[in-house]
Amino acid sequence: MPHDKKDAAEKVRKAVRKGAVEALARRLIAIPSHSGVPTREKEAAEFLHEYLSDEGISARLRKVEKDRPNVIATIKGTSGGGRSLMLNGHLDTVPAYQMTIPPFVPKTKAGRLYGRGALDMKGGLAAMACALVAIERSRVELQSDLVLAAVVGEEERSEGTEDIVMKGPKTDLAIVGEPTNLEIQPSHRGLEWLEVHVYGKAAHGGQTDKGVNAISMAAKFIDAVESELQPKLAKKKSDHTLPPALNLGVIEGGQQPSSVADHCVVGMDRRWIPEESLDQVFQEIYDVFDSVKKNHPRFKAKLKRDPRGMKTMTHVPNVVPSDHALVETLGTSVKRETGRRAKISTFWGWTDAALLTHFAKIPTVVFGPGGAGAHAETEYVKVCDLSACTNVYMDVATRLCLVD
Numbered sequence: 001m002p003h004d005k006k007d008a009a010e011k012v013r014k015a016v017r018k019g020a021v022e023a024l025a026r027r028l029i030a031i032p033s034h035s036g037v038p039t040r041e042k043e044a045a046e047f048l049h050e051y052l053s054d055e056g057i058s059a060r061l062r063k064v065e066k067d068r069p070n071v072i073a074t075i076k077g078t079s080g081g082g083r084s085l086m087l088n089g090h091l092d093t094v095p096a097y098q099m100t101i102p103p104f105v106p107k108t109k110a111g112r113l114y115g116r117g118a119l120d121m122k123g124g125l126a127a128m129a130c131a132l133v134a135i136e137r138s139r140v141e142l143q144s145d146l147v148l149a150a151v152v153g154e155e156e157r158s159e160g161t162e163d164i165v166m167k168g169p170k171t172d173l174a175i176v177g178e179p180t181n182l183e184i185q186p187s188h189r190g191l192e193w194l195e196v197h198v199y200g201k202a203a204h205g206g207q208t209d210k211g212v213n214a215i216s217m218a219a220k221f222i223d224a225v226e227s228e229l230q231p232k233l234a235k236k237k238s239d240h241t242l243p244p245a246l247n248l249g250v251i252e253g254g255q256q257p258s259s260v261a262d263h264c265v266v267g268m269d270r271r272w273i274p275e276e277s278l279d280q281v282f283q284e285i286y287d288v289f290d291s292v293k294k295n296h297p298r299f300k301a302k303l304k305r306d307p308r309g310m311k312t313m314t315h316v317p318n319v320v321p322s323d324h325a326l327v328e329t330l331g332t333s334v335k336r337e338t339g340r341r342a343k344i345s346t347f348w349g350w351t352d353a354a355l356l357t358h359f360a361k362i363p364t365v366v367f368g369p370g371g372a373g374a375h376a377e378t379e380y381v382k383v384c385d386l387s388a389c390t391n392v393y394m395d396v397a398t399r400l401c402l403v404d
């Protein structure tokens with residue numbers, strides 16, 4: 001007998017163990033899983049796999065690359081009615097960098113849980129796992145599948161979610177648990193890492209007239225980006241996301257002071273909107289090349305996509321209409337939890353949601369806890385938001401994975 005949705009939601013709520021989500025988030029934070037850790041996400045993945053298995057949830061480790069498995073846990077639906085849902089969160093974090101708190105010794109103070117990855121996004125991941133645990137413990141039978149995909153590599157090339165896109169599981173809908181401060185974020189910009197290689201001609205620093213200085217030429221390029229391209233971008237707007245942006249992030253060139261530099265690389269981050277195409281993004285840079293060449297005929301440059309920016313799938317923008325059934329159902333669950341109407345906004349960063357929406361054709365929105373300091377010196381997640389997210393994830397799962 002299928003459960004009545006209201007009864008089911010109540011039963012699941014009662015199955016939540018107090019303090020479990022914070023405890024799980026702490027355990028995950030204590031396991032470093034950033035680049036530079038020899039086994040990367042492996043230990044965190046194995047821990048989560050065991051945690052879910054111990055709860056009687058069917059979970060497996062599926063290798064993406066050597067020592068780098070995704071965790072895929074499934075609560076099987078009984079009949080396939082309703083809509084299947086994937087909760088997706090990443091296991092990796094950025095390194096500790098210059099953190100001013102102990103990164104891997106989680107501490108809770110004044111309702112905030114501190115540590116690397118607390119907000120981005122071991123907190124959200126813990127809430128997703130606890131939602132599955134509560135549903136499993138409640139013995140409520142879902143009609144369609146509820147999947148948790150804990151993935152590797154989101155902070156770099158999104159290898160983990162690419163693997164999900166290629167090999168499944170395929171669900172009808174998905175939620176990515178990146179931090180949104182309990183706002184529903186159905187859209188965000190695309191992200192492209194670009195390199196402009198400027199080529200000069202080497203010569204002795206005492207005979208500069210015999211060479212072409214790639215660093216000076218790169219400076220002309222940067223000038224033109226600032227004076228011609230940035231104002232153009234500033235005029236563009238999107239109906240779905242924040243406006244486009246371009247950041248000059250890296251400059252590298254030359255060998256030593258007494259040599260005319262023959263090579264200089266400018267690394268850029270370009271956030272592109274759904275109304276733009278990637279070809280347009282490239283063409284704008286070629287237009288800057290042409291403009292520089294007019295005044296400096298010896299300017300020679302090549303535009304390349306940075307191979308570190310992605311694996312095989314372009315980091316496209318994410319667009320799910322704000323009146324989509326997933327957004328509406330999520331809104332109902334948020335209102336039930338917070339008593340307030342859910343705010344619908346746009347995510348400022350890029351997430352794996354775009355790969356799921358665009359390449360796997362699974363409409364995916366971003367929803368997660370609040371806090372501060374993702375990638376920064378002091379990172380924390382609000383503990384009350386961890387419980388709120390657990391409740392929202394399980395409420396939305398019972399609403400979607402059960403038929404009316």
Ligand SMILES: [Zn+2]
Nearest residue numbers: 120121154178
């Ligand atoms: Zn993240």
